[in-house]
Every structure is written in structure tokens, then in C-alpha cells.
Amino acid sequence: MNFSEFSKDFKNLPYQKQQEIIQLLSKQIIDSRPILNHKEKPSSCPHCNHTTIHKHGTYKIKNGDGVKVTGGTRYQCQGCKKTFNELTGTTIHGLKKTDEFREFIELMFEGDSIRKIAKRLSLSTKTVFDWRHKTLESFSGIFTKKFKGIVETDDVIMGFNQKGRKNNFLKIGKRKRGVNNDQDVSVMVSLDRYKTIDLKLVTYGKVTTENLYREMDMNKYNEENIVISDKSKALVKFFKTMGFEHITFLAKDHVHPKYPIYHVNNLNNLVGRLRRWIKECFSSVSTKYLQNYLNYFLMLEILKNDDTENQRNQWWDFMLDDTNTFKRSKSVEEKYQEFLSFKS
Numbered sequence: 001m002n003f004s005e006f007s008k009d010f011k012n013l014p015y016q017k018q019q020e021i022i023q024l025l026s027k028q029i030i031d032s033r034p035i036l037n038h039k040e041k042p043s044s045c046p047h048c049n050h051t052t053i054h055k056h057g058t059y060k061i062k063n064g065d066g067v068k069v070t071g072g073t074r075y076q077c078q079g080c081k082k083t084f085n086e087l088t089g090t091t092i093h094g095l096k097k098t099d100e101f102r103e104f105i106e107l108m109f110e111g112d113s114i115r116k117i118a119k120r121l122s123l124s125t126k127t128v129f130d131w132r133h134k135t136l137e138s139f140s141g142i143f144t145k146k147f148k149g150i151v152e153t154d155d156v157i158m159g160f161n162q163k164g165r166k167n168n169f170l171k172i173g174k175r176k177r178g179v180n181n182d183q184d185v186s187v188m189v190s191l192d193r194y195k196t197i198d199l200k201l202v203t204y205g206k207v208t209t210e211n212l213y214r215e216m217d218m219n220k221y222n223e224e225n226i227v228i229s230d231k232s233k234a235l236v237k238f239f240k241t242m243g244f245e246h247i248t249f250l251a252k253d254h255v256h257p258k259y260p261i262y263h264v265n266n267l268n269n270l271v272g273r274l275r276r277w278i279k280e281c282f283s284s285v286s287t288k289y290l291q292n293y294l295n296y297f298l299m300l301e302i303l304k305n306d307d308t309e310n311q312r313n314q315w316w317d318f319m320l321d322d323t324n325t326f327k328r329s330k331s332v333e334e335k336y337q338e339f340l341s342f343k344s
């Protein structure tokens, strides 16, 4: 069948059938996506950030059929003399199982559990766990959409958790009522009425104005935003200093007594979904990896509203371009120790 015949037949199909074919074809595009596509010359050395870089031969990769082909250019840094290629430092650098990895990413977009993915791809759960965290590290910078209009915010308390650690070096006392500085961590949850969300692990213990200054990235906000929250002192002071219009009400009310448009119902729904998701999928998550899981939840929330090839492609490109992933995933433990040291 030639293209014009195909096109004619396609036009005669019922709408539903056309949609099915489009879905199927776009899935095939993903399946044959070259994981190692040619990239631009890196702007700096991934080892030392020096900016004078010279070409240094080429390197080979396996294509989808397992045949070795020229993959791209190698470079040498004129500062530290180390060599690297376009993928050094990215999630997929040095990856052998590229086919499995490609499928792994698609399964991650579906929200499948580590166990399920491991079984399906015949990989160990440890490999899938490592891949997941490396991937989530590389996704940490992609949520850049800005807030519009009203922004509902709250500092949400989650249990401090050392799951997976051999030495439980922190003694945890008996659980008390309210926020416990020893047993809880605080996550700032913010969302506007257009489903743009921000989730940020702020501190070990209770939120204070100081740790909000230190941890909050306010790039999502702009001066037109109206911030809504309960009357938490830390939040009131923080948003006031930041110069925002800030509307508050008693925590038990969830809504402004006079102006019902100022409510935190969307936020409460979101937090409910987040808690259920953690409980159902992981039963609990370790604080060390909590920000990664928050990013993962954010990704799934975005896909729920906008699961398009375009959206997925953007994330693929982002992942392949982020040459700092390796460095960041190496410093997870360091960052965690720093987090613990800021205990309020």
C-alpha cells in the first residue's frame, strides 16, 4: 500500500478507529526512539565545569537491533584533560540495557510499582530502584510551570522515616500529639486553580520562616498571585516579607468566612491523594528519598491531566540533556545529612 492509498483509507475510517491508529503509531514512534540521539556540543566540562572543550574522536553505541554504530562525538576538557561525551553525567550514561530502560521509562509514566516493572523487564528490583531514583533526580528540574491567580498553600506534616537504613542513629521517643520536631518533616504544598503544583520538602520538624527562606524556590510565583492559607505564623510572616497578597483563615475552616472563593479544598484533595498514593504504593517512604517521590507524584498528576506524546517527549529530552544527574544522585546522602542538620 502506498501513502496516498493509506491516507485515503484512513480518511474513510470512523473517527474512533482513526484515533486508535494514531495512538498505535505514536506508541511505535516511542518504541523505536533512539535513546542516544545526537546532541549539541556540551557547553562545559561535566567533571570540572571548565568551558574550553575540544573534539576528541567518536564513540560507538548499540542501535535497536544490537548493532554497534557511531554514537556521537567524544570531547576533551582543556582544564582537567578528562574526556567525556554528550551523555556523560546524564541518567543514561554508561547504560547497557538501553531497550529495557526505554520500556522502564514508559512503565514509570504509567505509575507501575518497582516489583511489577522488575518482573516485566526481567531485572532485579535493585536495578529498577536505582533507575527510578536516578530518573527522578534528573526530573527534579522540569517542573517550571508558573502559578496563575489564586495559590492555595499549606505546610503538610509527614512522618520522619528512616526506612532502609541499617543504623537507626536517631533515637525516636514516644509519639506526642501535634507536630513533633523529632518525628515529623514538613512539606510545603502549593497549587493554583489551573492544576499547577509545587511540592517541596522543607524541613525536619516544624516549618519556620527561616527555613522557608532557605528552602523555598519562589520562581513559580509572580506578584499577581493571591496566596491562601491558614493563619500559621511562619507562613504569614514569610509571604508578607515576600510582598504577596495573603488571605488567611482558621485552619479548621478551610474556607474564608466572607469570601468563599478563598478556600483550600483543591489543596486538601491533593494532599489526600498524595497520602493515599504513598500508602497504597509504598506503604511508607524514607525521608531521604521523599523529595524524589514528591517529584514522581507530581509527574503522575501532570500526566493525569496532559498525557500527550508531546509531554512525554519533553521529559525524555530533558532527561537526556541533564548532565548533572550523576553528580546529584551521588550527593543524595550528603544532602540528606544537611537536611537533618537544619532540624528546627
Ligand SMILES: [Zn+2]
Residues within 6 Å of the ligand: 045, 046, 047, 048, 049, 050, 077, 078, 079, 080, 081, 082
Ligand atoms: Zn574538566
